[in-house]
Amino acid sequence: MTDVAQAGLFPASQVAQQTAVVESPNGIFYGSFGDTHVAEPDLARVVQAVPATLAKALARHAYYFVPLTIADEEEVLVAPSYTVDLGDRAVCHRNVDYEAAEITFISTRLMQDRFALAFEFFINAGHHFVDAAGVPESFGKLVWAQATANVRGETSQDAWESRRRALDRNVERNGGRSAEPAPERGRKRDHNAIREVSAAPPEAVVDEKAKTMYFESAFSDAIAIYLLSLTIDFDYADLREREYPLIAAPALAERLRHIAELFPANPGYEFQILYRRRG
Numbered sequence: 001m002t003d004v005a006q007a008g009l010f011p012a013s014q015v016a017q018q019t020a021v022v023e024s025p026n027g028i029f030y031g032s033f034g035d036t037h038v039a040e041p042d043l044a045r046v047v048q049a050v051p052a053t054l055a056k057a058l059a060r061h062a063y064y065f066v067p068l069t070i071a072d073e074e075e076v077l078v079a080p081s082y083t084v085d086l087g088d089r090a091v092c093h094r095n096v097d098y099e100a101a102e103i104t105f106i107s108t109r110l111m112q113d114r115f116a117l118a119f120e121f122f123i124n125a126g127h128h129f130v131d132a133a134g135v136p137e138s139f140g141k142l143v144w145a146q147a148t149a150n151v152r153g154e155t156s157q158d159a160w161e162s163r164r165r166a167l168d169r170n171v172e173r174n175g176g177r178s179a180e181p182a183p184e185r186g187r188k189r190d191h192n193a194i195r196e197v198s199a200a201p202p203e204a205v206v207d208e209k210a211k212t213m214y215f216e217s218a219f220s221d222a223i224a225i226y227l228l229s230l231t232i233d234f235d236y237a238d239l240r241e242r243e244y245p246l247i248a249a250p251a252l253a254e255r256l257r258h259i260a261e262l263f264p265a266n267p268g269y270e271f272q273i274l275y276r277r278r279g
Helices: 002-006 012-018 040-048 052-058 084-089 114-133 137-148 157-173 191-199 208-231 249-262
Strands: 029-032 061-066 068-071 076-079 093-098 101-107
Touching (some): 012 076, 012 093, 012 101, 029 040, 040 114, 052 114, 068 084, 068 093, 114 208, 137 249, 208 249
Parallel strands (some): 029 061
Antiparallel strands (some): 093 101
């Protein structure tokens, strides 16, 4: 503990005890500690973006925005300000059980901009919702129809890998070929028909555990992207990562519209998908 004090670090439990918690109008509990470099109005705007219908499932959670969160071997520590050395030791977030709640400490100084900070908060909120309430059956049917229709790409590395594992058995059963039916020669390919046929083929053999993980990853990703769209304007390409191909834009739009139906935006927020004209 002496070494921690000399380094200017605080145990996460101490920060939780001493930091005032604010309840956002949507029901989300959050707090701010130290030199976060985030103005309170901006932080409040991000937190309030979570629809009240979604926030109900997060009653046991609180979100603390701190400069740096450090996952030490024995305990989680918080730095009240940024230094290069501490920044090298810090992690983006860490969950800590405190009394009857789970607190997520988010390192604001590791985020390069508002986009990164908001997305870090939203992806945590999405995972916490899934843990508490699961994945709606309607969303599972949607993403599985897309997956079995071989829609390109995914929304995260976890979603990409779990989807691949879930469908691997179908590929093996078909001798390395996709389970998608081939169109008759000389006839126009009917994508809607292919989707309907491949959505629930009676002969399909899937890895059910991987399929469940895929639904959970895809749903939490979709929640995070939807909430991000309510908070700031961003380009679809901003979601691109190197580790996996980004999901096709029409498929993502279909998922986001479904999320918007499940969780309508709070007053003062608007969901829009805008398409850039070519030429």
